[in-house]
Amino acid sequence: MDIENSIVVVTGAGSGIGRALAVGFVEQGADHVVCTDLDLASVNETATQIGTKGSARCLDVADQEAIETLVAEVLYEHGRIDIFVSNAGYGRRGGIDLATDDWKQMMEVHAWSHLNAARAVIPSMLAEGGGYLLNTASAAGLLTQIDSGPYAMSKHAAVALAEWLAITYKNQGIGVSVLCPQAVRTNILGPKASRAGSSNTRQAAQDGILEPEQVALNCFEAIREERFLVLPHGEVREYFQRKASDYDRWLQGMRRFRDRLLSAKSKANP
Numbered sequence: 012m013d014i015e016n017s018i019v020v021v022t023g024a025g026s027g028i029g030r031a032l033a034v035g036f037v038e039q040g041a042d043h044v045v046c047t048d049l050d051l052a053s054v055n056e057t058a059t060q061i062g063t064k065g066s067a068r069c070l071d072v073a074d075q076e077a078i079e080t081l082v083a084e085v086l087y088e089h090g091r092i093d094i095f096v097s098n099a100g101y102g103r104r105g106g107i108d109l110a111t112d113d114w115k116q117m118m119e120v121h122a123w124s125h126l127n128a129a130r131a132v133i134p135s136m137l138a139e140g141g142g143y144l145l146n147t148a149s150a151a152g153l154l155t156q157i158d159s160g161p162y163a164m165s166k167h168a169a170v171a172l173a174e175w176l177a178i179t180y181k182n183q184g185i186g187v188s189v190l191c192p193q194a195v196r197t198n199i200l201g202p203k204a205s206r207a208g209s210s211n212t213r214q215a216a217q218d219g220i221l222e223p224e225q226v227a228l229n230c231f232e233a234i235r236e237e238r239f240l241v242l243p244h245g246e247v248r249e250y251f252q253r254k255a256s257d258y259d260r261w262l263q264g265m266r267r268f269r270d271r272l273l274s275a276k277s278k279a280n281p
């Protein structure tokens with residue numbers, strides 16, 4: 012898939028990976044990038060950083076009607092959408108103690124948002140003869156997230172949806188990639204890794220914290236190669252292979268890993 016001269020939409024473009032992708036697409040030759048985020052002030056900053064090839068919109072990715080309206084407006088203004096990046100996300104710790112609504116909200120943002128985007132943009136891509144979807148999931152979607160049940164579940168759903176889209180639409184000219192990083196220096200990691208945010212997770216940071224710009228470069232490479240899995244942390248592929256080869260052994264290893272994390276936390280906060 013060519014990035015040059017493309018019309019791109021990026022959700023969650025107000026900071027982190029989304030901002031790095033939005034800015035990077037123009038540097039890679041895109042003709043225009045529509046930057047969206049729930050935080051209009053932050054996404055305006057991204058568009059300003061891009062310049063004349065960027066524009067900003069406020070968007071709640073959990074609102075299917077809002078995504079449909081956005082797609083219709085971009086099609087009216089630019090004639091087509093070549094690449095749609097469904098990237099918005101957030102972190103929250105917890106498990107069965109969290110209210111069902113908290114689990115549902117994470118599913119809305121991390122899974123249904125990708126479905127909303129696909130429903131809205133695929134018909135126009137098919138009419139144009141092709142296009143590309145880049146969906147941000149997480150290594151948690153291939154492995155798990157020890158400190159957050161809803162995060163793990165919603166990211167697994169995101170990967171499953173991306174798989175289905177890739178199987179269903181590849182032969183009709185629509186490429187699909189799913190981004191599955193571990194720790195990236197974004198708001199999700201919390202104040203120690205970035206300027207704001209919550210749910211700092213020590214699990215994801217075990218193999219290092221990457222800069223958003225590096226992750227964006229990995230995504231551009233995957234889009235050009237039309238490669239499904241984008242794994243900025245190379246270790247994730249090995250972990251995923253271990254999981255597939257012996258699920259019970261992998262689960263036992265994750266339980267030991269969880270115990271080590273809890274022990275370290277207890278020692279740090281006596």
